[in-house]
Amino acid sequence: MAERERRHVRPRGTVFVPRTQLLSADDVQRAVRRMAHEIIERHESVDDLVLVGLQTGGVPFCELLHRELSAIAASDVLHGYLDVAFYRDDVGLHPVVEPASTTIAVDLTDRVVIIVDDVLYTGRTVRAALNALSDWGRARAIELAVMIDRGHRELPIRPDYVGKNLPTARHEAVDAHIEGVWIGELVAK
Amino acid sequence: MRTSIRGGDLISLADVSREAIVEVLDVAESFVEVNQRSIKKVPTLKGRVVASLFYEESTRTRLSFETAAKRLSADVLSLAVASSSVKKGESLRDTISTITALGIDAVVMRHMASGAPWQVSRVVPTVRVINAGDGQHQHPTQGLLDAFTIRQVLAERAGSRGSETGSEIFHGLRILIVGDIRHSRVARSDISAYQALGATVTVCAPPTLLPTDVASWGVDVATDFDDALAKADVVGLLRLQVERGSGAFVPSLREFTSLYGLTAERERLLPPHALVMHPGPMNRGVEVDSSVADGSHAVIERQVANGVPVRMAVLYLTVAGGEGDL
Structure with missing residues (x-):
């Protein structure tokens, strides 16, 4: 549990308290495998695909999707990680989030980028990621794959590949990991 | 002892804890990566104004602070003390009041008198004060x-x-x-x-x-x-x-x-x-x-070379930090 807590960015001073488990590790695995197939279905070739996992919650899903996709396509699909802390629009409104590492080794010009994240909520993280990615070149297209779409969008952003649609209330919190998906609340420590 | 410099001033390392120092070092590591990109600029402090106020000569500290602020997309006001009203005898306090009236978010300051940045931080509590060297006190x-x-x-x-x-x-x-x-x-x-x-x-x-x-x-x-x-x-x-x-x-x-x-x-x-x-x-x-x-x-x-990412981390944490815990 300590490891999971550390890897998930929480607003400082709060802790996630799970209420119900919605998906098991198996369910997650199968959903990601389906998403990999959907990506193959939409793209003739995986050669110019680049998976970009968002730090920190999107990283394990990006790793898993990369494994599945590479296995199906029988070639090593390019992938990297992106931290959007420096591109957020709420800098100064909240305490800053400690940045994690960014590793995008290729020029994205004329490639198809698939942003991978764990939970799609307001869409503001994805907006920040879109801004950030433009610094690595002009991608031919950018798509979005998320494990959980929980609604409550504040920006005109929709995902291309979804693991599971999950209607939630704003006061609830979703914890998505490859070991499973839980719904619960964030409470003060 | 402060456990983080988020949203605060940086006057002296004697009053911050190990935790706060490690936090700056970790954040600076992310900025090393930013400095290796082909586009070495992030929009983090867009619309914020950082004033650099050097009462004492400096090459690397001033240049690396200004580079750091620019790579974070902040606007930089740089007061050349030698050609300013300071030469007409304006006091430090009045100079600070003048530049804060322009609506700045942070002042990076070097002064020959130990304690000058601390004095300034007491006059302008809403502006983040970053000490870039004061007399024989701290850097x-x-x-x-x-x-x-x-x-x-x-x-x-x-x-x-x-x-x-x-x-x-x-x-x-x-x-x-x-x-x-x-x-x-x-x-x-x-x-x-x-x-x-x-x-x-x-x-x-x-x-x-x-x-x-x-x-x-x-x-x-x-x-x-x-x-x-x-x-x-x-x-x-x-x-x-x-x-x-x-x-x-x-x-x-x-x-x-x-x-x-x-x-x-x-x-x-x-x-x-x-x-x-x-x-x-x-x-x-x-x-x-x-x-x-x-x-x-x-x-x-x-x-x-590390001056720029470390100063980016300090500006990021102090200026963008937000007050206290969520």
């Missing part, structure tokens, strides 16, 4: 970038990343600081940082260039320079500060060099893994031989 960003450089080099040697090691690398590390300790704000900030991170600090200097209160600093004082060099993992050299009258504290520069200079002969006494650091600007041939400054032990260029 906190130099202390942070020195600690960052040590951690970076040692982590690389161990095949890891600084952020993975936290402050572990400093435990039991023997750091020797040599030279004009008395007048050096860099020495004071370095010692604060190294001690907070868990290193053992030894100082070595002519007795006249040791501060009178050195006994209360919690450092060892070495009298045998050659012996201290052989035991050091890191040697931090300091510039002999002639503009602060250091010249009068030693019989002659040549005598200082022969007794306390890191000459090519003395370099051989160092353990092979030892690092040699210097905050710059160097008096080549006085506190350090040219061949040593450019030699295999030296990490001096790295220190300069």
